[in-house]
Each structure stands twice: as C-alpha cells, then as structure tokens.
Amino acid sequence: MQLQTKTIHAGVNKDTAYNSIITPIYQTSTFRFDDIGKTKGYDYTRTANPTRTALEENIAQLESGTCARVIASGMAAIAATLHFFKTGDHIISTNDCYGGTERLFRLYAEIFGFQISYVDMNNLDDIKKAVKTNTKAIWIETPSNPLLNIYDIRAISEIAHDNNALSIVDNTFLSPVNQRPLEFGADIVVHSTTKYLNGHSDVVGGAIVVSKPELAERLHYLINALGQGEAPFDAWLVLRGIKTLVPRMKAHEENAIAVARFLEKHPDVLKVNYPGLENHPQHELAKKQQYGFGGMLSFEVKGGIDKANNILRSTKLFSLAESLGGIESLICHPATMTHASMDKALKEKVGINERLIRLSVGIEDVNDLIKDLEYALNA
C-alpha cells in the first residue's frame, strides 16, 4: 500500500460485530472474560484498548515500524521512552531541542541520575567526542524546534550503533509523510500526535514507534506499567485526523514555502529558517532524508524584542498560541513561550533569542496569510 492508502486503511476496518467502516470508540475501562483466563484479546484499557490498537497499527505502518504505542501526550511519549534507560545512563541530545524535552531531561537527571550532553549535531565529530562508556542513546530532533536545523539521521544512527546505543528521533515536525527515521537506521521514533498527525488542534497525544520486536516487548510492558496509554476517544480523534495527513502536509508545505519566500524579501526580516529554502544550510541534507519540508518556519526580525512583540500582537489570522501542526496558522515567541522552561544559558548558546518568531503555517488561503504577516510587519 502507498502511504496515502495506509493513512486511511491501516489498522482500521476490524469491527466484526456490525461491520462499521470507521473504527468504533471502545469507551470502556474493562472487558468481560469469556471464561477464566480467556478473553477476546483485551482485558483492561490501561493495558490495551481496540480503538487504541487501531491507531497504533496505523502509526506503526506509516513509520515503517514493528510496533507503536499511543500515549497521553508527546511529553508522555518522551518520558516513557526514557524508561528504556536506567540511573547513570548517558544520553546525547540535540542542543536545540523542544524546551519541554530539555526540561524533562533536566528533571530525570535530578531525580533518576541520568547524564545528558547537549551537542550541535551538525558536527558529527562533536557527537563522537561526546560518547562515553555509559552512552545508551542519541536523541535526535530533526528538524529542531524552533530553529529548523536538520540533522543527519543515518550518520548519527551509525554513531549510536557503533557504540551500542539506541538512536531515537522526535519526528513531530515532519510526520511520517515527510520523514521516516526508522528507514534511515533509527531505532525509536517519538511523536507529539497533538501536532500534524491529529492536525486539528483538538486533542493532546503522543506516540512511540520501535523498529525491533525486543524493543516492542519492553514498550508494551512500559505502557502498561506507567499507565499513560491514550484515552480511546482521543485515540479515535487522532485516527480520524491521520486520514487527511497526506493532503494536509502538501497544503502546509505549499503555504510555508510561499510565506518563507515573502519573509526572506521583507526589509524588516534578518533571517528565515526554513529547510525548503535553497539557502538553508542543510537544504541538501533535508532533500536527502525528507520527502517534504513541512509547514514550520521561524524568522528573526530587525529591531529586537519590541518589533517582535509588535508583530506578535498585530497578526489577525495567525493566532498567538503555543503548539503547531493544526490546520489553522499560529504564531509564537519561542524564547518566552514554547522554550520558556529551557535552561537560559543553553537557549542563548543555541540561538533561541528574543528576535526569533516561530510560525506554524496552516492551510488557509496563502494570500490571506501573507497579507496578515505584511500588515503585522508594517504595523
């Protein structure tokens, strides 16, 4: 099946009771046993639920994985993934990762004794130098949030494997339509399904996809033990959202490239970060490992925080809000919003400054979006 067909059919059509075309919402906490020790495959929703299974099979197929588990949020997906490791283990992370990821790493360093090193992953030698005898994973966020840096999944996964470590990719920004890290050698993919996979800004969720059966077994154990599996209704919403993922991603990208080209020509804009622009430093790498450039971009404005605030207050279609990946356009100020929790020194070091504005470009008419930005930039 081609990807677009999988988005609509993978994991669904299992209802033998009434042959419903759409997966039912099994809104139940528990399931009746047929006899002692005999079930129809489900006993308790914390462990597994048929609506959740449909979404898990769907996402596993989209990501070319062995198995997926869906969970209460993107952060829950990241937290559960960290439970593959133990006290004293060392993880090398992208230095410009999502602020919430850095906050969780810091928390787990404090309470569980994890060791985390932040590295500029454009420099493969720096990654190799950061490896220690207790390195157990390399955490790759590509494209990174909010700077849209692109990191080489295949090369970094090779470094991980040469050192008996796992390669883990946060694929939230691109979705499996535009990037499938397991095909490039990664072992685990995490998602905030809150974003593009659901796509309609009406649910919070996460997913973990693994490449190998032994990781799948551990993942299943962890989801049940931690008790964070996604609620059936939320899983159903994400499953519904995924059915339009392919056309949505195309529409997001078409709009994002037009917005990026408009911004790059505007005299008040210092710099545009969008991997689809030919002058993006990793444009060629993006073309190599991605099937599209996505709908996220960020830009720096001339005039510092006052100018940035003015723009953030002046857009009418771009709503000032956290999150991304929905059909509607959003604008945000990473330094004080999505990355407010990030360690200040790290934020400054990687370039998440006060001039930086992030856009999640929606699928409205692009002329309206450009007019909105033009008005805000000139306000």
Ligand SMILES: Cc1ncc(COP(=O)(O)O)c(C=O)c1O
């Ligand atoms: C790249 C990335 N990963 C993970 C998350 C966390 O997802 P959630 O908000 O669903 O917990 C986010 C949230 O913005 C994100 O941007």
